[in-house]
Amino acid sequence: MLGIVFTSLIDMLEDKVSPEFADEVIVEANLTNDGAYTAVGYYPFEEMQKIVGILVQKTGKSANDLLRDFGYYLFGKLSTVHGDVLAGADDVLHMLEYLDGDIHVQVRKLYPDADLPRFTVISRTDSTMRLRYYSERELYPLAEGLMDGAAHYFDCELERETHQLDTPHTYEFSLKVIS
Ligand code: HEM
Numbered sequence: 001m002l003g004i005v006f007t008s009l010i011d012m013l014e015d016k017v018s019p020e021f022a023d024e025v026i027v028e029a030n031l032t033n034d035g036a037y038t039a040v041g042y043y044p045f046e047e048m049q050k051i052v053g054i055l056v057q058k059t060g061k062s063a064n065d066l067l068r069d070f071g072y073y074l075f076g077k078l079s080t081v082h083g084d085v086l087a088g089a090d091d092v093l094h095m096l097e098y099l100d101g102d103i104h105v106q107v108r109k110l111y112p113d114a115d116l117p118r119f120t121v122i123s124r125t126d127s128t129m130r131l132r133y134y135s136e137r138e139l140y141p142l143a144e145g146l147m148d149g150a151a152h153y154f155d156c157e158l159e160r161e162t163h164q165l166d167t168p169h170t171y172e173f174s175l176k177v178i179s
Contacts, residue, residue, distance in 0.1 A: 003040055
């Protein structure tokens, strides 16, 4: 998993709680490199699972809630560092429509080893979309937070529902722009 995901997660803990809290989490998660991540390095996904596991213990929140909060925060980071890849998008659904065929394609060019999920647009109107998500990591709550963060970036709000499909590792988001 790309380092920017880890550096953003640690930044979130420092910003939203405190640098001391971030240090405690790093120590308790017993990370292989003591949490010394760089944005362009690659690290095992298990490291992120360890960090989330410690956060579950320390905050009492569920892993899904934590991943959703983190997705929201992460979109802010990604849009700052990679604002250029969003340049062609007019609104949140437009951006999600081009996520798989354009945004993550550009990401893959920058970071050839990135492990990216697959998104497929199932249906689309001006204000609604059904978007299918496939990833063996099943980080659908992270995707939910990223979508909410994207909605905030485009100055609107999304009403959304998530359904797990019978196909393994596959979820479908029903989205509606409500303001
Ligand atoms: C500025 C726009 C975006 C950029 C630059 C971006 C870039 C990235 C990067 C660098 C990763 C990490 C890959 C790795 O771990 O190796 C990633 C993962 C991911 N991205 Fe995006 N992303 C963007 C927007 C979004 C949005 C809006 C969604 C929500 C639907 C999304 C869904 C995901 C998910 C769920 C993952 C985790 C990997 C997985 O599910 O297996 N991304 N993205």
